[in-house]
Amino acid sequence: MAMSMTTSFRARILIIDDEKKFALACRTVLEEDGHHVRTCMRGCEGLELLRREDFDVVLLDLRLGDMDGMRILEESKSINHKAYIIIMTAFSTVPNAVKAMKMGAFDYLTKPFTDDQLMLAVARAVEKKKLVEENARLREELVDRYGFSNIVGENPKMLEVFKQIERVAPTDSSVLIYGEHGTGKELVARAIHAHSRRALEKFVAIDGSALSPTLLESELFGHVKGAFTGATQDKAGIFQIASKGTLFLDDIANLNLEIQGKLLRVLESREYKPVGASEFKTTEARVISATNKDLRSLTTQGQFREDLYYRINVFPIFLPPLRERQDDIPRLAYHFLHYFCRKMSKRIEGFTEDALEALVKHPWPGNVRQLKNAVERLVIISDDKPSVDLETLLDALETRRLRTSDGVPSTWAEMKSFKKTVLREHYERVERLFLLRALQDHGGNITKAAQAVGMQRSNFSALMKRYRIPAGTPQHSTV
Template sequence: MIESRILVVDDEPAIASGCKMILSEQGYRVEIEISGREGLKKLLSSPFDLVLLDIQFPHINGIDILKEVKKQRPDLAVIIMTGNGTVNNAVDAMKSGAFDFITKPFSEEQLVCSVTKALESIKLVKENNSLKKQLYDKFDFSNIIGETSEIKKIFEKIERVSPMDSTVLLDGESGTGKELFAKAIHVRSTRASCRFLAVDCSTFSSTVMESELFGHVKGAFTGAETAHEGIFGAACDGTLFLDEVGNLDLDIQGKLLRVLETGEYKPVGSNQIKKSQARVVAATNKNLVQMIKEGTFREDLFYRLNVFPIKIPPLRERRDDVPKIAYHFLRLFCRKAHKKIHGFSDDALSALVNFDWPGNVRQLKNVVERLVIMCDKEQLDHRELMDNLEIKPVALVRDIPLTLEELKRARKDFLEDSFRPVERLFLLRALDDAKGNITQAAKAVGMQRSNFSAMMKKNDIHA
């Protein structure tokens, strides 16, 4: 660290000057101060990287200087210089935050070695903090777009639970960004410098999932030609994100429960018990309480996972966030596509806000990306949006109604789920063609104005 600034504080001018001469030859910028009080003032007012501090001064104790410096400048490295008769004081100094101490008289090699180690330590700490900041910035709340009260409450919960080791259960529909929230928890935790690993519990079969979670030994099953650590082992002291945990079968649920309760697990095919200190953040888009009633999810596992539940609302319940999220993705994909699209027309933005977004943020992201690819204009208008909006396909009725009441309820649900998005888009297109004039829009589609207005109200559309 050629540009490192060092202050030598010692009331013996010969020692102070000698240190300055030796360290200056090493390329450091060195200043000296023979007064303890003046040295303290200089340390608190100037950006030094390291101080060589004598432990005894006529009017102030070196330990008191050290404590004040570490209180106001915790990043400053301190090396204590002590005589043979004050070694005990040097030990006290180490307890108070000194990096090292050297005993007078010390050699040139001892001085240079101690200073080099201290400055290298500072460099490593700064690099580590820089990496943590990069990670923190990457998953900062600014990357989770939203200003509604619901999202702000989630941010507050994350700030509170992140420093703890408590298990967190994120409950939200597919596409709401549960992994982003899990990463935000990780980077705010004491485990931020350790690994964050994610596994989708709906991806693998039961046998493969057990191996993915807990690992296996060589020869545990056909095809197991080498041992596999498993993510509980790989996560070590970090954070393990179990996405769609409701898809685990009952056998693996029992083994997961054991890890959460004792930290112990066995790799597939092994009799050896292993330990894991990984923190678990789980997520689900299923109703686990209902699954417990149906016997497909363990109640004891639910309570072990549900220590700190966080409900993530779907996009349709926070429509005020849609414009900000849409513009975030617009800027992102314009940069990637090297295009200059300034924004959405008013009617296009209104359509975005009023769409139900069954696929949530993920669906909105896909739509904006597709619009950027297809658009050659400076503004995205309503017609282009309508051509690229994904409309939820008609769902098949799984259970045949057994009574007239069930048939009526099924019809109502069918219309609500499948027809409402089409109805909303019908209204928005009519209003777009009529440039927002409700009377003309109603006339163009063959409806009375009062009926058209009532349908708008039902769909929460405002002209």
């Protein structure tokens, strides 16, 4: 009596066998198990069905009257058929069945076989196919979520970044991502992971500057019970948690030299020792590092180990700051605008021309992250307006001014950036409102407005063009 192997998955199965009674017997067993089954007696007919229809499993006899089963197996692969093929063979041709498996067959059954053996082989093939398809679906979701569509940019420098991600993702090589704060280093790391063979495994991120050296060592390598005060039980470290996946180490330049030495050992030997442990553990985690500092310079200053630098710098990727790809700012701004409008159920069509120009000219010291935050605030404060105008934009950017803890820049570069920000956010805003008020007071007459404020008409008109103020209509504004 055959055991019940009924599954909720109704597979499409094709049986290719020139023994009619045998093929029909197999069909009966499989249909009773809930599957949809087709049979054919000739190899050429079976091959034609494979070309025209989709099957989950194929039961293929190696010896057919009109064609060798090996040829069907080979041609099924050339037409990229996704069916799992189970070879059926007599004992004398088992070596051929083994050869067929090397060519891509899933399994083989030696004739004669029992109903249970048949159902078990088919169930294994169906389960394997479901698992592979589910993994493919999950991989597609990961790519959709963390793929290139989330890293907006058509600037040549960003297109090169995309190429580099595609090159390095399928490998297990260490990657070092360089970029200022806010350029999207973690997004790039996630994209590498999503396009890698590890995509279905864990992606774990840790910030090298967020924890003290003691806590960081425990986070990375774990600890055993009693290793230090408060260690009441064993704790797995991130290298164990991400063992088959990807570990993203952000701000790696902030690791102290002791942690750097232990990290080097992990990268070279794949071994590490939890805090307080007496034995080593192993890990297969792929490490992607990131920094906003010049590591090469830090190595010459003795602040970063040179051997670790070479070990993590196998494949460097440089992310350009936003100021070096200004042509991407409109794309990014609209990308974030649509995103936050959907999230907040608001309807804003876009930016006025002068607002978009101001976005492009803004220095964005916080890069893409700062732009994203600014657009989020714009969506919040833009009530009942079809487009974000310049005044609304300037109001939003005022809260994003470059600041230090005591309000005083610490370097000349910061001082110059601060000066530009103040000029843009205050002087230019007031200058535009100054023009609008003069025009309002004089009914839109440019000559009278210029005379009233003590300017030559040509200069007044030039400023109007700079701020894209239309001529001929009285403007209303308030300072």
